Amino acid sequence: MTALQNPAPAKVVLSLTINGEPRQALVAPHRSLLEVLREDLELTGAKRGCDAGDCGACSVILDGRLVASCLTLALEAEGATLRTIEGVALDDRPDAALHPIQQSFARHAAVQCGFCTPGMVMATVALLEENPHPTEQEVRQGIAGNLCRCTGYSQIVEAILDAANAAPAAQTAGAPR
Amino acid sequence: MNETVVGTSVLRRDAPGKLIGQARYADDLVLPRMLYAATTRCSLPHARIVSIDTAPALAIPGVHAVLTAKDIPGTNAVGPVVKDQPVLADGVVRYVGESVAIVAAETKDAAMAAAAAVVVVYEELPGVFDPIEGMADGARKVFAKGNIGSRTRLRRGDVAAGFAASDVIVEGDFTTQMIEHSYIEPESSVATIEPDGSIVIYAATQYIHYDRDEVARTLGVPSSEVRVIQMTTGGGFGGKFGSPLPQCHAALLAMKTGRPVKVTWTRGESIGTSIKRHPYQMHYKVGARSDGMLQAVEARLISDTGAYLVTGNSVLGKSTTHCTGPYSVPNVSADGFAVHTNNPPSGAMRGYGVPQVTIAIEQVMDEIAHRLGMDPVELRLRNALDIGSTTATGQVLKGSVGIKEALRGAGAAAEAFRAEIDQAPPGRRRGVGVAASWHGTASARRPSEGTTVVNVMKDGSVSVITGAVEIGQGSDTVMGMIAAEELRVPFEKVRVFTTDSAVAPDCEATTASRVTYITGNATRRAGAEARRQILEMASQDLEASVDDLELRDGVVTVIGAPSRRRTFADMVFERGMQGVTAVGSFIAEIVAPDAETMQGIPHPTYGLAAHAALVEVEMDTGRIRVLKYAAFNDVGRAINPISVIGQSSGGAVMGIGYGILEEVQLREGRVVTPNFATYMLPTALDVPAIDVGIVEAPEATGPYGAKGLGELAANPGGATILCAIRDATGMMMTRTPVTPERLFMAMQEAGVSTR
Amino acid sequence: MTMTLPPFRYVVPVRLDDALDLLAEHGPGARVMAGGTDIIVAMRERGLRLGCLVDLKHIPGLAAIGVGPSGSLSIGSLTPVRDVERSAVVRDGWGVLASAAGMLASIQVRNKATLGGNICNASPAADLAPPLLVLDAVAVAYGRQGERSIPMAQLFAGPGRTTLNGDILTGFTIPPMPGGARAVHLKHGPRNAMDIAIAGVAVLAVPDASGTRWADARIALGSVAPTPIRATAAEAALRGALIGPESIDEAARLAAEAASPIGDVRGSADYRRAMIAALTRRALQEVSA
Numbered sequence A: 001m002t003a004l005q006n007p008a009p010a011k012v013v014l015s016l017t018i019n020g021e022p023r024q025a026l027v028a029p030h031r032s033l034l035e036v037l038r039e040d041l042e043l044t045g046a047k048r049g050c051d052a053g054d055c056g057a058c059s060v061i062l063d064g065r066l067v068a069s070c071l072t073l074a075l076e077a078e079g080a081t082l083r084t085i086e087g088v089a090l091d092d093r094p095d096a097a098l099h100p101i102q103q104s105f106a107r108h109a110a111v112q113c114g115f116c117t118p119g120m121v122m123a124t125v126a127l128l129e130e131n132p133h134p135t136e137q138e139v140r141q142g143i144a145g146n147l148c149r150c151t152g153y154s155q156i157v158e159a160i161l162d163a164a165n166a167a168p169a170a171q172t173a174g175a176p177r
Numbered sequence B: 001m002n003e004t005v006v007g008t009s010v011l012r013r014d015a016p017g018k019l020i021g022q023a024r025y026a027d028d029l030v031l032p033r034m035l036y037a038a039t040t041r042c043s044l045p046h047a048r049i050v051s052i053d054t055a056p057a058l059a060i061p062g063v064h065a066v067l068t069a070k071d072i073p074g075t076n077a078v079g080p081v082v083k084d085q086p087v088l089a090d091g092v093v094r095y096v097g098e099s100v101a102i103v104a105a106e107t108k109d110a111a112m113a114a115a116a117a118v119v120v121v122y123e124e125l126p127g128v129f130d131p132i133e134g135m136a137d138g139a140r141k142v143f144a145k146g147n148i149g150s151r152t153r154l155r156r157g158d159v160a161a162g163f164a165a166s167d168v169i170v171e172g173d174f175t176t177q178m179i180e181h182s183y184i185e186p187e188s189s190v191a192t193i194e195p196d197g198s199i200v201i202y203a204a205t206q207y208i209h210y211d212r213d214e215v216a217r218t219l220g221v222p223s224s225e226v227r228v229i230q231m232t233t234g235g236g237f238g239g240k241f242g243s244p245l246p247q248c249h250a251a252l253l254a255m256k257t258g259r260p261v262k263v264t265w266t267r268g269e270s271i272g273t274s275i276k277r278h279p280y281q282m283h284y285k286v287g288a289r290s291d292g293m294l295q296a297v298e299a300r301l302i303s304d305t306g307a308y309l310v311t312g313n314s315v316l317g318k319s320t321t322h323c324t325g326p327y328s329v330p331n332v333s334a335d336g337f338a339v340h341t342n343n344p345p346s347g348a349m350r351g352y353g354v355p356q357v358t359i360a361i362e363q364v365m366d367e368i369a370h371r372l373g374m375d376p377v378e379l380r381l382r383n384a385l386d387i388g389s390t391t392a393t394g395q396v397l398k399g400s401v402g403i404k405e406a407l408r409g410a411g412a413a414a415e416a417f418r419a420e421i422d423q424a425p426p427g428r429r430r431g432v433g434v435a436a437s438w439h440g441t442a443s444a445r446r447p448s449e450g451t452t453v454v455n456v457m458k459d460g461s462v463s464v465i466t467g468a469v470e471i472g473q474g475s476d477t478v479m480g481m482i483a484a485e486e487l488r489v490p491f492e493k494v495r496v497f498t499t500d501s502a503v504a505p506d507c508e509a510t511t512a513s514r515v516t517y518i519t520g521n522a523t524r525r526a527g528a529e530a531r532r533q534i535l536e537m538a539s540q541d542l543e544a545s546v547d548d549l550e551l552r553d554g555v556v557t558v559i560g561a562p563s564r565r566r567t568f569a570d571m572v573f574e575r576g577m578q579g580v581t582a583v584g585s586f587i588a589e590i591v592a593p594d595a596e597t598m599q600g601i602p603h604p605t606y607g608l609a610a611h612a613a614l615v616e617v618e619m620d621t622g623r624i625r626v627l628k629y630a631a632f633n634d635v636g637r638a639i640n641p642i643s644v645i646g647q648s649s650g651g652a653v654m655g656i657g658y659g660i661l662e663e664v665q666l667r668e669g670r671v672v673t674p675n676f677a678t679y680m681l682p683t684a685l686d687v688p689a690i691d692v693g694i695v696e697a698p699e700a701t702g703p704y705g706a707k708g709l710g711e712l713a714a715n716p717g718g719a720t721i722l723c724a725i726r727d728a729t730g731m732m733m734t735r736t737p738v739t740p741e742r743l744f745m746a747m748q749e750a751g752v753s754t755r
Numbered sequence C: 001m002t003m004t005l006p007p008f009r010y011v012v013p014v015r016l017d018d019a020l021d022l023l024a025e026h027g028p029g030a031r032v033m034a035g036g037t038d039i040i041v042a043m044r045e046r047g048l049r050l051g052c053l054v055d056l057k058h059i060p061g062l063a064a065i066g067v068g069p070s071g072s073l074s075i076g077s078l079t080p081v082r083d084v085e086r087s088a089v090v091r092d093g094w095g096v097l098a099s100a101a102g103m104l105a106s107i108q109v110r111n112k113a114t115l116g117g118n119i120c121n122a123s124p125a126a127d128l129a130p131p132l133l134v135l136d137a138v139a140v141a142y143g144r145q146g147e148r149s150i151p152m153a154q155l156f157a158g159p160g161r162t163t164l165n166g167d168i169l170t171g172f173t174i175p176p177m178p179g180g181a182r183a184v185h186l187k188h189g190p191r192n193a194m195d196i197a198i199a200g201v202a203v204l205a206v207p208d209a210s211g212t213r214w215a216d217a218r219i220a221l222g223s224v225a226p227t228p229i230r231a232t233a234a235e236a237a238l239r240g241a242l243i244g245p246e247s248i249d250e251a252a253r254l255a256a257e258a259a260s261p262i263g264d265v266r267g268s269a270d271y272r273r274a275m276i277a278a279l280t281r282r283a284l285q286e287v288s289a
């Protein structure tokens, strides 16, 4: 047994900023960021769909970059600034009401089973911060790493285009803090 | 139609929670002292288990239990229709990845190590991997009783006479692949033992009561000892109904350890070992007169049901009754065989045997049109079912047959697409295809039942309790809308509860496109009954006839004399009541198809669809792009149109994936596409915006005219793309998925210029 | 597919020499990690077990993009693929590399995956290898003996194997594109995103002064041999030949001959070979249009 011959190396303290708050966790090096978010930090919004970078359900924004948290070691996030789905509603408004992107998803029925939804929203946040007024093709490129089995993407694409149109460029950006 | 809620687009109330990451799925659940499970799986497709040594696994620190078949206190066999799948392999393994032992440990690391440490000695047996081979005399046996797990036989009219009357006869062989449901949420269940010794399971599931009963049988306890609570479920498509193994495994381990146990499968386990959509090999022979009228359909359908049948017989039955497509055919003869192999078991998946036959019959229809020089849409229109038509099972359709309208919609879309056909860049060719399909609502085996309880509380708000669970398709919203409609309250005042088997009446599974129709009817009846009771009270108090009263948001008024009014709150208060509770049930009557000929009334009603696509083929590579897609689905009545659009586009994209991308590839029974890197789902860049046309041919027996949509939406997609590929290249592709390679090689072989 | 990664140590050196020390200290079970997108998947899905991961991301300077006095591009091996795709410098001067980067996986993966990791992983299907091959890139490696240069054409030793011999790849030097040169990269798979290539072809071609003949042509092939390769016979046939369908067809034929693909779940050997011909033909048409 590999696990026995090679006893787990000592855990270390991971410190990072998540959705504006300093957080810490004691983690073993082989834990993925997704696992630590879900299992140690009680942030279960990021979903495990494949654990291999193929589905995007685990997407988070790490130091300004959209990444698959299943392909990221928790310790890679040491000192980092992390944004997760739990912080999106807070991004723009202190009352934790839905972010305009989330409102648009709801309005366009872009949510069915919802399992892809947190990742889709994070990909959308990243996309619109980079490109506040994307074309339909750019929207599809922006979410190409996020699989959805329920919606066929149509209503998601509409929701994103609408969110982009509804918001003046500056407001959509919701500048990362 | 003077409804005020039904027919309007209502936003789902579960959306905000899902959008902020707070919706709770089974794997999100962590209970105090919870253990993690892992599974020891066999790596051989067919073998005798000589011995199992669990001691090395138990020796790993943190491991609390290692269970094998001999530790199952109850019955070791599950399955929705046929109970032939072991919960844990007993003596024999019949497919790669079959579970042999389960472990529970303090950490996932320890659980995995333990699962790997179980020593199983196998004696390898020869395997059979192809159903045709499996049917042959002297074939190696998956089961001693033989490999043919189920047969169907449909006879209507006289096919020989039909062929004699035909001017054109088209014959062809078609092969469809195994696919995976690919819900993005993998299987997950958490089981706990309550202080009173009963068992609670929190599960990703499509049918809480089925899980409850299977867990109870496995544990050897009465069903009343088990309570299944559905967590928010990340898609199902049939796959979270077909096999309750995660629930049973979690329950066994919880029972053994006395601690909560979580079973969550990896994506590899999900693709590799869960049930699949049956691969089919089909032979079709179809005759038509020169005016296009179909005279006879002869079909031989062979499905690979893999190691276990679970629902394979019933899927085959649906393929057989639907083998003609949505056309009126006087003479039909069909024989079906569900054959066991040492491949992973196939079972229920959205479409339930219909997408397969749709691939075949629709390609044949295009070939007939081609031979007759007739427009393919025209050919379909001439043969399309209508009110008064008789289906292959001898069922006379009494109403709600919207296929012609759907075909006209798809035909118009196809015409519009055709305008772009010449705009293909050099080296590419474009084509337009139209395909049709149908789907019987609810089960064909026996009457199908749903029950709903409606409570009107003292303040006039409403709870709807029913057992047909939400799996993402929006049924909770539809049930709420129906109750709101019947009780004339705003939708916001209705809450729907479907998740708890201890509370909700058994409404059968969220499958078979049955929820809107069956549970919807039950909910409507319950709502109407509650309204009746309320009006009855008001009628007494106001001394007015019920017919002269109007209920609106908790207030009953006399029509034309609004000052004569009673509030619901006052009426129940004065009577010392706590509110009003009403129960509604609905049973869809069917006449189960006869065993010899399959004549009968297998479904109360049918959804009908016609889809159109514009594709572009890169001639030098065979690469296919779907440029435009329009889906016309007859849903009877769209209770929540925005959700019909969502189901329709999701179904269309699933159909596109079936046609050209997805395939669970096997090598000697081993799944070699165990991840989403090799099992290819369409991404947002692989599909166009789906144009949805809602066709509403009201179904008299459905709630507000509605019938099912879930599966129908996905049935024609694959065939539609194949028809468009044929239009682009002239190639009738007979094997799905039509990958670039298959198309390129076929074009080369046929001498089509691939430049 | 495992539920968790197998245990390993994780260290974060801030100097190249420290990284080499750590690798030496932990022996054969130690591996450098860049973005981790290959290594983590290999541990989770392909049974790779490692004693120690040496994360290079905290060593300063390894993700820099700059143009030297000679006009050469120097690009650090830790540059995320997403930055290769979006860098104005790379797009303007070495567009074929940027466009290949834009076709790799998804944004989520490209934001982590690095240029160096893509090459050091030495997959025959590495998307960035064909462009680097036709650009005549030179890899810069750092080891106990100091720095050394390895021409791209000599970097791959076999599937998953390079000639780095335990050295760390620090970056690439890429000469400016020859005057008048045009280059394209074509990747073939069934989908528009997230596909590992069934076949990939990069072509860089330079017409002669008259514009009628090929002065130089470089062709690199991905996914069709144990490593990404240059199709040298096809290149030789083009040099000096008239630009037109004849030379293009001949080069496509020779490129396909150079391929020695295997069949797997993504495609058969025959199809892959045919795709090399098709993509080579199309790429040459595009650069000569």
Ligand SMILES: Cc1cc2nc3c(=O)[nH]c(=O)nc-3n(C[C@H](O)[C@H](O)[C@H](O)COP(=O)(O)OP(=O)(O)OC[C@H]3O[C@@H](n4cnc5c(N)ncnc54)[C@H](O)[C@@H]3O)c2cc1C
Binding pocket: A052, A053, A054, A071, B677, C031, C032, C033, C034, C035, C036, C037, C038, C039, C040, C041, C056, C077, C078, C081, C103, C104, C105, C106, C109, C112, C113, C114, C115, C116, C117, C118, C119, C120, C121, C125, C126, C127, C128, C164, C167, C168, C169, C170, C194, C195, C196, C197
């Ligand atoms: C979902 C998904 C999709 C993908 N799609 C594609 C695709 O379309 N095309 C494609 O080409 N690839 C694809 N990949 C593979 C992968 O993303 C790329 O190869 C990536 O560029 C690897 O870079 P990395 O930094 O993540 O490498 P790592 O995983 O960190 O390293 C890979 C290997 O290179 C070694 N290494 C890394 N850096 C150095 C260095 N500086 N010096 C010496 N050795 C080093 C490591 O030791 C390791 O052996 C995909 C991966 C995933 C998960």
Ligand code: FES
Binding pocket: A047, A048, A049, A050, A051, A052, A053, A054, A055, A056, A057, A058, A059, A068, A069, A070, A071
């Ligand atoms: S779970 Fe991370 S990409 Fe699928």
Ligand code: FES
Binding pocket: A110, A111, A112, A113, A114, A115, A116, A117, A147, A148, A149, A150, A151, B184, B234, B235, B472
């Ligand atoms: S809504 Fe179910 S996967 Fe996207």
